[in-house]
Amino acid sequence: MFRNQYDSDVTVWSPQGRLHQVDYAVEAMKQGSATVGVRSNTHAVLVALKRAANELCSHQKKIYELDTHCGVSIAGLLSDGRILARNLQTECASWRWDYKQPVPVAVLNERMQLKLQANTQYYGRRPFGVGLIIAGYDKDGAHIVRTDPSAEVAEMHATSIGARSQSARTYLERNLDKFAHSTPDELIAHALLSLRDTLPAEDNLSAKNTTIAIVGKGTPFKIMENDEVAPHLAAIAGVARTTAVQGAGGAGGGNPPPPPAPQGGAPPPAAPAAPAAEEVRM
Amino acid sequence: TAYAEVEDAPDWIKPRLIKNRKWNPYSMEGGSTVAIAGDDFVVIGSDTRLSADDIKVINREVDKIHALSDRIVITSSGFFGDILHLRKLLESHLQKYRFQYRSNMTVDLCAELLARQLYFKRFYPYYTGAILAGIDEHGKGAVFSYDPIGCIEQLPYSASGAAKPLITPFLDCQVGHVTLSEGSERPKLTIERACALMRDAFRACAEREITTGDSIHLVIAEAGKPPRQERRKLRED
Numbered sequence A: 001m002f003r004n005q006y007d008s009d010v011t012v013w014s015p016q017g018r019l020h021q022v023d024y025a026v027e028a029m030k031q032g033s034a035t036v037g038v039r040s041n042t043h044a045v046l047v048a049l050k051r052a053a054n055e056l057c058s059h060q061k062k063i064y065e066l067d068t069h070c071g072v073s074i075a076g077l078l079s080d081g082r083i084l085a086r087n088l089q090t091e092c093a094s095w096r097w098d099y100k101q102p103v104p105v106a107v108l109n110e111r112m113q114l115k116l117q118a119n120t121q122y123y124g125r126r127p128f129g130v131g132l133i134i135a136g137y138d139k140d141g142a143h144i145v146r147t148d149p150s151a152e153v154a155e156m157h158a159t160s161i162g163a164r165s166q167s168a169r170t171y172l173e174r175n176l177d178k179f180a181h182s183t184p185d186e187l188i189a190h191a192l193l194s195l196r197d198t199l200p201a202e203d204n205l206s207a208k209n210t211t212i213a214i215v216g217k218g219t220p221f222k223i224m225e226n227d228e229v230a231p232h233l234a235a236i237a238g239v240a241r242t243t244a245v246q247g248a249g250g251a252g253g254g255n256p257p258p259p260p261a262p263q264g265g266a267p268p269p270a271a272p273a274a275p276a277a278e279e280v281r282m
Numbered sequence B: 001t002a003y004a005e006v007e008d009a010p011d012w013i014k015p016r017l018i019k020n021r022k023w024n025p026y027s028m029e030g031g032s033t034v035a036i037a038g039d040d041f042v043v044i045g046s047d048t049r050l051s052a053d054d055i056k057v058i059n060r061e062v063d064k065i066h067a068l069s070d071r072i073v074i075t076s077s078g079f080f081g082d083i084l085h086l087r088k089l090l091e092s093h094l095q096k097y098r099f100q101y102r103s104n105m106t107v108d109l110c111a112e113l114l115a116r117q118l119y120f121k122r123f124y125p126y127y128t129g130a131i132l133a134g135i136d137e138h139g140k141g142a143v144f145s146y147d148p149i150g151c152i153e154q155l156p157y158s159a160s161g162a163a164k165p166l167i168t169p170f171l172d173c174q175v176g177h178v179t180l181s182e183g184s185e186r187p188k189l190t191i192e193r194a195c196a197l198m199r200d201a202f203r204a205c206a207e208r209e210i211t212t213g214d215s216i217h218l219v220i221a222e223a224g225k226p227p228r229q230e231r232r233k234l235r236e237d
Helices: A020-030 A078-099 A105-118 A165-174 A184-196 A230-236 B002-008 B015-022 B080-101 B107-120 B164-174 B191-208
Strands: A035-039 A043-049 A063-067 A070-076 A130-138 A141-147 A153-156 A158-161 A210-216 A219-224 B032-037 B041-047 B050-052 B056-059 B065-067 B072-078 B128-135 B141-146 B152-155 B157-161 B215-222 B228-233
Touching: A020 A070, A020 A130, A035 A070, A035 A130, A035 A141, A035 A165, A035 A184, A043 A070, A043 A130, A043 A141, A043 A184, A063 A078, A063 A210, A063 A219, A070 A078, A070 A210, A070 A219, A078 A105, A078 A130, A078 B080, A105 A130, A105 A141, A105 A153, A130 A158, A130 A210, A141 A158, A158 A165, A158 A184, A165 A184, A184 A210, A184 A230, B032 B072, B032 B128, B032 B141, B032 B164, B032 B191, B041 B065, B041 B072, B041 B128, B041 B141, B041 B191, B065 B215, B072 B080, B072 B107, B072 B157, B080 B107, B080 B128, B107 B128, B107 B141, B107 B152, B128 B157, B128 B215, B141 B157, B157 B164, B164 B191, B191 B215
Parallel strands: none
Antiparallel strands: A035 A043, A035 A158, A043 A210, A063 A070, A070 A130, A130 A141, A141 A153, A210 A219, B032 B041, B032 B157, B041 B215, B050 B056, B065 B072, B072 B128, B128 B141, B141 B152, B215 B228
């Protein structure tokens, strides 16, 4: 779209009431590789697709531990994301220094919101080109929080950001009522299944390109990579993809819940309907 | 002398000002701690009593040994407020290191860090005789001993606190073999022997030293294992 006139600064509104620089920053977030966050009543799970630029590169680090009770997953400009992760780490450590307790996730949300918004209102700054999913567990239970370059910080039941994340959100919306009482393993399976939907048909999740992190009641924040990821991938190997060719109600094997069977033989929508495309918010 | 009373409480100064001048920012809570380094382990022991004015017992079950990570343990004696603060300080540094460098701080780095932190407060010191113990990168036990302003020394064993002059000669004899007679046997320093020596040392202190007692808290850190703990009762008088 030709909108060059009002997009030189973040401090310039367009006649349609948009800040184009912020919109462009959101586009940058949408180009990062996908990541998914899901929570139950007792646990919160993050999964992320690690991209490797070519065969010789190692896969990038997408999930950062902030404290024993929370962590963050990043999509977009990873260098911006690292700065935000470090800022959050400092906030967590600073709260612990003052109060000797883990920081409530609500406090982190507040601080993050203010920090992100500052870069959308002052001349000479640019918005952070990265979205975060914060997973945390505090006395109010498990939390999944999604942040945007537009400084929108919202608590979610489940969310996904990054490239082709709409497919993941469709899966999450369909299975939303199953999350609250899921066990940690089931929650990880749901997260992996939704993440898998963001991949093109010929690709698959592997131990090399997937990271899992979990935090919750009795579970300090733990990141799983490579070998530790393999058993969870094996658990969902039998489940057919919801975006793949629809066999009648693919029977999943063992633990993970089978994908929803199409109702009355009607084919599931290949592209999600527009209203259902909105991510679920609390 | 005749002047001492007047110096102590002059008539021409208000009582509140006299009290402010006499206030001491430090207080000694007594007790003692010991650490012994072995080939692939380190044993740290302390008593668990907090006293005030040397004679009053404030608490009989206080932890003076604190594991900062699987491989680093800090223990200290002296002003308890500063002991608690040092723990917080080191934990904060260890956490920051972990996030910045993506690996855990090693015991030798932590030892230098503590020496520096102590010297930063050279003119308002942490009133503590700190001992840092742990397993180094080669899997060997290490004990670092400090004075209140950060003089650091790596030693095979170290004691700190009220009973330091009682325990140190005992360890010199039994662990360092410095004062042991020529014909006496010199058994190898195993974890069992180190723990037994610690218990003996603390029992000896509890007999003769007023601020040590109530119970012994032992922490044993071995290469490749999380630190384990033991407690034994001691004299309560």
